Amino acid sequence: MNKQLSRRGFIKGGLAGTVAATVLKDTNADAGHHFEAYPNAMGVIVDLTRCVGCRSCEAACNKEQELPAQPEPFDDFNVFDQRLHGQRRRTDETRYTVVNRYEVPGQDHPLFRKQQCNHCNEPACLTSCFVNAYTKTPEGAVIYNSKVCVGCRTCMIACPFYVPTFKYSSAFKPKIMKCVFCYDTRLKEGKPPACVEACPQEALTFGKRDDMLDVGHQRIRMNPGKYVEHIYGEHEAGGTSWMYLSPVPFDKVGLDTDVPQEPILNYVTGFLAIVPMVLTIWPALFTGFHLLATRKDRIEELENDDKQEA
Amino acid sequence: MKKFSTSNPAIPIVDLVKPDGSSWTLKEKLWLGLTPQQYKEQFFRNWINWMMVGIFAIGIPIIIQRYIFGLEAVTHASNDYPWGLFLGFGLFGMVPLSASGFMLGTTVEIFGRKDFLPIERLALLNGLLGYFFAVLFLEVDLGMPWRLPYPMFISLGPAAVLFLVAWHVATYLSVQIAELVPAFCEWYGWLKGKRWIKSIVLGLTVSGIILSTLHQGALGALFNYAPAKIHPLWISAEFQWIHFFCSSIFAGLSMVIVSSTLVIWTMQWRVDDRFRDSLDRITLGLGKGCSYAMITYLVIKIIAIAHDQEWAYLLTGWGQYYLLELGVAVVLPMFMFAIGVKNHWVGIVRIAALISAVGIIWNRLNTSMIAYNWKLYPEIPHWKEVWICITLYSLYFLTYRFILYRLPIVYEWKGEK
Structure with a gap:
């Protein structure tokens, strides 16, 4: 039960992150838009x-x-x-x-x-x-x-x-x-x-x-x-x-x-450009860190389960 | 509190039920299990509360004045310095000091460092309240505070840096509330809510990292809008966001050290053995993090000077002031953290944390007010502006303490979890 919950939780958590990322990504979709001078100004x-x-x-x-x-x-x-x-x-x-x-x-x-x-x-x-x-x-x-x-x-x-x-x-x-x-x-x-x-x-x-x-x-x-x-x-x-x-x-x-x-505007485009990068890379990177950091617990958990089954 | 807890073994409240088996009512929990008489007694025995009364007695009328007669009544209404202390201190200062939530969230939930668990909730609360009050400071500063939701729903300017700040701070506030729901659920006795949050905690924490990276950086990038107004040493087009982001790391960690120190000094009755026994070890761990973040920050600050070819400025008066800031607010605490951690001197780490927390506010004020318009004239804030800041900060302090007294933040809930 415990195991199942944690796996489901993991997926749900990942989903929440992705949803947050997609929703927020829109906010800067046209950050790089360029604004030409009007010819007849x-x-x-x-x-x-x-x-x-x-x-x-x-x-x-x-x-x-x-x-x-x-x-x-x-x-x-x-x-x-x-x-x-x-x-x-x-x-x-x-x-x-x-x-x-x-x-x-x-x-x-x-x-x-x-x-x-x-x-x-x-x-x-x-x-x-x-x-x-x-x-x-x-x-x-x-x-x-x-x-x-x-x-x-x-x-x-x-x-x-x-x-x-x-x-x-x-x-x-x-x-x-x-x-x-x-x-x-x-x-x-x-x-x-x-x-x-x-x-x-x-x-x-x-x-x-x-x-x-x-x-x-x-x-x-x-x-x-x-x-x-x-x-x-x-x-x-x-x-x-x-x-x-x-x-x-x-x-x-x-x-x-x-x-x-x-x-x-040119002074802030550098920052605005990192936004999509952070939104895309961070979730994968940090979930990856999580999997790495907690791998020993996970292995232990699996071994305990095996022992119980045996 | 000590006096009452020795006479009544049931307090402080750590469980849903009293020792005799009956449940605490919500009202009793809010009164900390004291009678109104006792509550009043402990409240007025504390000199800090008297000080707060004094601050509010002057501060509240000034705030009312601001809302009736406009910003002109309480500030210098400067068109040259559109942003004063409310944003310089309240927004640009409070937000980095509140980076603690995502820092400790990451440490415990993502990196699996359960040894920092006893301080996680304090860091989350520190983060939540810091952001919440940054928004309150903003509400004092905005010309039309009732239009706060406009950038979200009414009229969108998505290419602006502030748009990103608005959305991220709003979203992150909700994330932080969610992260603290478990503490509230335990205290209130609503365990379903807690279980649900627990199941999405990883997602919440990852969104916290994303949102924090971006809006801490965005607060720096906001100053990129004024490249010709801020002294070149305090503005670096390419590095500004990363300076702000990187400094928020040690700012947030330092603030948790400061806050936990105040807790352990003044709230012995509220903390439990787990918190008490692990705090020195945790403080050293946080101090280590601070010293690493600070050396990184120092290096990128120097790289920015090299990149922008600004060495000559260091020889001017502004340059010396800049070096003073870097020396006192970064290099000094950095060495204190390192020495403290190496020799297990918790005291020196705590002093370093205080210096670095104040140092961050100094840096943000330097960027937003002192080095801003360096070619014009210095702006000295109106006393009422200063007083409003003190009043709001006092309210922050009281709210912080109110929650620490009650919710299981620095102690573990004994009852059903």
Whole structure:
């Protein structure tokens, strides 16, 4: 009786392991899926040589996205001196874009840089989200669905540009707040986002991303010495819809030059690849160890049975 | 407890029936066979309980505040540091310390090392509670805690590392509950349930190994999402998951040593001779496992530095801090384990276990908070955030003790099994 039970138990146990393995294997079936950039995605090129820091884009964004009133009016330029933890202003739940001033040695005037969501081709926020709350639209915008978001804030960890912000102030309806390229109100209809339209200096140029890359390269070519010979965003994080041209090295205007030149997703595929391997090999390996480790007991058991029968 | 057990030979309860032949009722079992008066007396004699009362008196209102006014009310609401202590300590720290369940499950059930049987259930309980409370910490941290099942059923993002963590932790929680059902069945007197679990124990244990390998690793792989934000010494794209997995092995074993030490020091009335007499031998065995896991970990940590060409970083201030972590939290306890095991010095193994358990939390905090955003500014958590962590950890402690007092975890059930 004892013997039978243990053998049956063994099979049942093995089955439970296999079932667990099959059920769980599905969870990562499309871990390796690749996400091609949309051919007609729109983009914006930000030319730092043209920006004068008028903050019109901030004001336009605030109005378009119906964000709360800011403590300082948009024509107050003292905000450029604000520092929190030694850092310049950043986006948060009340503002999707901010302009900051950078005094760069060797430049006769300060530089200004607008920041907002860069709308990556292969967004880290999207690929790290375990409830699929993000979508990259064919128009190029990275939009977010607050109805399924759990509030884990992994997207904020994953975004190499520190873009998604969280509505910490709400206990019952918190959500991620970030620039959505004015998707619902403008981009969907082919119109440029509010900030671009508001820019009086043509520092922001809107068009198809591919064309914007050409524009950028052409400006670099036509104005030797004026720009750093690189478009920030052409390859950063696998390429972004919003890109920057700068007269000074990008780290001087607060852009992180350590951001990898490939999608953030590539850093986790190595781990995701071991998942099927562990699911397949471990059950056999450890059941095998069990059989090996307990073989002496088993032999003893059999011998005892033989003796009893004899 | 000692006082009551000398006056009443029937307690502590180890059997379904009293010495006079009648059965213990559930209520009596919950009261540990004491009268409510006696129970109150022993509860308030213990200074730890007074400390807990103090912690909860401040902690519970803060937790309520968090659920009414949002995370902003109790944390710095940082957009630069989206994950604070709740996850850094509660999830990334508690989960490796709970690897004990699958470690001892494997040792006893798979490798057939019956000599570790007396500590198996303590390791399983340590695992179960650690995971359960990691989920509670998560529930404090999540913006929308009521949506916890969303990644399972409502909206699936299967290509995300966190998706794997969610599924595996949930499944593994069920596995661990199942593994502890026998202890509950004996105590409750429902033997059918126990027999059923016994028949699938091998399958449960193997699933435990699979799930643990993957989600302990996945917690490390989560940081791969921030390759440019974490100091290069604490992040290694290729090795991160294996660092987290390997360190969880000695973390889990160390935590069982710490926990069993507390049991043997403070719960003499509850343990039986089998546990008492074998604990020193078992502690040395676990210590040996720890020292092996630690040398492996140390080697792969060094290989990661070599692989990523990061030697130059070791000469910077961050590098020295890194070496301090490795020296104090890994090399020191590793030698203490080795020396303790070689000379049969149980005391030194126990101190090493405490160092390595605290060291793991230190490592996870270094990865998730201190070396995170190393190019920006350091984040010092809000005091309320710290207090909530202490409160939840105290609740963990109380639950742990509540179960140890009752279920046959550190003693063998005398009654029908």
